[in-house]
Amino acid sequence: MDNLSARRAKTLKDIAELAGVSVTTVSKVINNYSDVSDSTRAKVQAIIHKESFCPDPVASSLSGKASYSIGVILRYNPVWGLHHSFFYKVMFGLGRRLGQLNYDCVVFPDAWLGEPVDYLEKCVRRRVDGVVLMGVDFDSPNLEALAQSDLPCLFIDIVGDNYPGKNGYFLAWDHYQGACQAVDYLYALGHRQIGLLGGLPNTYPARSHRDGFKQRLSQYGLAIREEWIAGDDFTEESGYYAMKTILQQSSIPTAVVCQSDATAVGALRALEQAGLSCPGDVSIVGYDDIEVCRYTHPALTTIRQDTLLLGRMAADTIIECIREGCAPREQILPVSLIVRDSCRRIESNA
Amino acid sequence: MDNLSARRAKTLKDIAELAGVSVTTVSKVINNYSDVSDSTRAKVQAIIHKESFCPDPVASSLSGKASYSIGVILRYNPVWGLHHSFFYKVMFGLGRRLGQLNYDCVVFPDAWLGEPVDYLEKCVRRRVDGVVLMGVDFDSPNLEALAQSDLPCLFIDIVGDNYPGKNGYFLAWDHYQGACQAVDYLYALGHRQIGLLGGLPNTYPARSHRDGFKQRLSQYGLAIREEWIAGDDFTEESGYYAMKTILQQSSIPTAVVCQSDATAVGALRALEQAGLSCPGDVSIVGYDDIEVCRYTHPALTTIRQDTLLLGRMAADTIIECIREGCAPREQILPVSLIVRDSCRRIESNA
DNA sequence: CGTTTCCCAGAAACCGCTTTCGTTAATTAG
DNA sequence: CTAATTAACGAAAGCGGTTTCTGGGAAACG
Structure with a gap:
């Protein structure tokens, strides 16, 4: 059982002995010091490689170097x-x-x-x-x-x-492009009335996503209707209430893009509760591609982040x-x- | 800004100086050595406590002790x-x-x-x-x-x-008790025909769960019908096919208990596809209480593991x-x- | 040919802590 | 009152590296 006793990682000293040099020299080779001759360097490196030696991270960090x-x-x-x-x-x-x-x-x-x-x-x-x-x-x-x-x-x-x-x-x-992709897709499907279920408004993701959303709408010549933009944060609850708010408007969008899958799930719940169907009445694009997307009804079209x-x-x-x-x-x-x-x-x- | 420069964690040496003893002694106090007088021990401990000192884990582990x-x-x-x-x-x-x-x-x-x-x-x-x-x-x-x-x-x-x-x-x-709780609950609701959607059969969780399931059924004098027991592993796919198999029987149970929420989600899908409703036609108890339980239709009754x-x-x-x-x-x-x-x-x- | 550089290599100190071992002072025994 | 224990503490040697510093030998210089 070289497993039990001989199980001791190689140290600088071992390498030094194998190479017939001092510990210092080995360390210098490892840390790319210049005061090592090419021949010694090569010799030491060969052995380091052969033994696949790697300095002890604990010792290394104790002496002020990388802890890895x-x-x-x-x-x-x-x-x-x-x-x-x-x-x-x-x-x-x-x-x-x-x-x-x-x-x-x-x-x-x-x-x-x-x-x-x-x-x-x-x-x-x-x-x-x-x-x-x-x-x-x-x-x-x-x-x-x-x-x-x-x-x-x-x-x-x-x-x-x-x-x-x-x-x-x-x-x-x-997120900017994420929003664009969502809008592009919906536009290609024929949607012209698109809402947004947003997350925490002043955050980077929410804002860049919103910017992308608006940019695309403008580009397609579609109106940006502020009453179709709602949501406080990225939670399911927020999505639920945001969707509810939108559904109370006199006219409702044919599709909404969401800033998280959780809000999409919430939106789904609001729709169902209002007796509307997805995608029959309102199409939804989520965001994140978390696991649940595959198990909702209907399964969520979404933007994947790898x-x-x-x-x-x-x-x-x-x-x-x-x-x-x-x-x-x-x-x-x-x-x-x-x-x-x-x-x-x-x-x-x- | 004592933040920048003076930001150096206390060492044994610092404590030793404060206490007016040697580094060795402080270390001995920390490691509960017996050859320290009660008075010195108390003095050192007081300072350790006051400075809320804790030995450097890196150094400690290098010298063969706990790495914390x-x-x-x-x-x-x-x-x-x-x-x-x-x-x-x-x-x-x-x-x-x-x-x-x-x-x-x-x-x-x-x-x-x-x-x-x-x-x-x-x-x-x-x-x-x-x-x-x-x-x-x-x-x-x-x-x-x-x-x-x-x-x-x-x-x-x-x-x-x-x-x-x-x-x-x-x-x-x-898991044994988990299964029991599920069966108890269903029995109390009036269910007398109960199936099982199992996970990987020869694993500890699956077996103990199954044991609990069968024990309770027997206890209530209910028949254990092997054709209502199905499932290969803990995945959603497995749950889907297991439920499908059960639905092909001449008579089907009024409820199934699952060995994971994923299988429950799969079962839900199989039911829906067969034109059956949950809980209308078949009641389902999941297992695990993962997040999705709250977002399925219907929301899953399940066994929570904290x-x-x-x-x-x-x-x-x-x-x-x-x-x-x-x-x-x-x-x-x-x-x-x-x-x-x-x-x-x-x-x-x- | 004697000095001054330069190049390499290794000795030694250190990082912060543990542990062995030696030493001194106090205690007990004789 | 001396000898043998025992109690309490600290010096020192690691742990496995890094880095500074010193020194010997070869090359370059005058």
């Missing part, structure tokens, strides 16, 4: 119910990719109840090389300290413009940012339309 | 779609509780694609103090090495009897196991019935 770990700040929000699997997938994609890059991620859940956690303190203690924030909404004071610190931070799926960071990286979806991809991008971005120290920036990921059963073709009556 | 970190092995399974938020919540509950106990968790996602990860190696390198496994199904050879190692392992929501560990802890739900509680218990258990080194054992958590709209009262016709 990324902090992940998670948030649990009862309101997001339907959305949690979204985060799970992002997180999985992130973790998996990080693993490939030889990083691990350590998660810091939000406190949720009780005293708030000091993210910065936790990150410093764990010596993480960078931080990824998911589903945070900037209401925590402790978040700001983190964002203002020297630690590279990556904000995912941000909600809110006023992020506190000076050095934040953003990963977001192209969560595993997002996770992978997040990993690549934060690592690059750590290694290259690149400047803060924002990355926008494409979204795609997933057609299911919640939209119907309309006879020309524009 | 727990490894979490996550699995992403496309088949579990609807179930992912379940894991998210468990994980959140786990992480939050661990945080309270001053532990952090580092996650190791399953490889999913590409070469499998060597869990044991990862855990050893990260020097985690224990491991929690969620949603694994023991098909990975590398899992076995972990379970056979000296690392305390905790298996959550296990699927399968033949877990490979010699020192595993289990945290599971009381995921946040599970996470918390997992944290407490693994920590206790690490600290006290207690013997492997199995903990069974209670479940509870959540009544919604998928069951109806039946007039007496037994």
